[in-house]
Amino acid sequence: MGKVASDHCGSIILTNEDPYDENPRAIIEEVAKGIEKPTWKIIMDRREAIRAALAEAKPGDAVIITGKGTDPYIMGPNGTKQEWSDKGVAEEELERLFATKQ
Secondary structure (H helix, E strand, O other), X not given: OHHHHXXXXXXXXXXXXXXXXXXXXXXXXXXXXXXXXXXXXXXXOHHHHHHHHHHHOOOOOOOOOOOOOOOOEXXXXXXXXXXXXXXXXXXXXXXXHHHHHO
């Protein structure tokens, strides 16, 4: 995934997805090994990562949020589930972003 993003993106933000019982940072660092060129960073909190991607986007940019799709939960350790919607979070953060610019 890191290699694909590296080949097609100008900027990459890596974030938490579904770590289950694994160390989320270790998963992200494994993905990062494939990144060769563009600017990239790690933001562990998924909402913060989405917020940053949207805030950094310039007119004409495309922000691609991968990993969760329509999956309604972030799966954590010991079977824990956090209700989640990438679409819902992106909509909330866009509303917040536009409200602060007016």
